[in-house]
Amino acid sequence: MRIYDFRFAPNPHKLRIYLAEKGISIPLERVDLRKGENLKPEFLAKNPLGALPVLELDDGSCLTESLAIIEYLEELHPDPPMIGIEPLERARVRELERFADTSVLN
Numbered sequence: 001m002r003i004y005d006f007r008f009a010p011n012p013h014k015l016r017i018y019l020a021e022k023g024i025s026i027p028l029e030r031v032d033l034r035k036g037e038n039l040k041p042e043f044l045a046k047n048p049l050g051a052l053p054v055l056e057l058d059d060g061s062c063l064t065e066s067l068a069i070i071e072y073l074e075e076l077h078p079d080p081p082m083i084g085i086e087p088l089e090r091a092r093v094r095e096l097e098r099f100a101d102t103s104v105l106n
């Protein structure tokens with residue numbers, strides 16, 4: 001696995017915070033948004049939207065949404081739980097994440 005990342009962008013930052021809190025180590029590969037590296041054909045082949053973060057799996061396939069990446073990693077590494085255990089708790093975490101994404105970061 002590897003993660004395509006850019007230090008100064010909020011969605012990649014959210015994923016890096018999650019990885020740090022979980023203690024998960026995945027190699028990070030920098031894609032400089034300021035230089036437009038996300039618009040190069042090699043990167044667009046991984047995510048046609050040209051957005052970060054991207055999790056590339058060992059078979060070369062890619063996950064391209066930060067929340068989907070976090071939930072995938074959470075299912076692979078359930079301990080310690082980072083998005084709650086009980087259904088309502090998990091819904092509250094998703095609610096807050098969506099609120100931050102749509103109302104704070106935009």
Ligand SMILES: N[C@@H](CCC(=O)N[C@@H](CS)C(=O)NCC(=O)O)C(=O)O
Nearest residue numbers: 009010011050051052053064065066
């Ligand atoms: N819904 C996506 C949004 C991804 C996104 O918008 N990423 C921004 C950085 S925070 C990006 O790469 N933008 C491309 C650009 O600025 O050209 C996610 O949560 O992963």
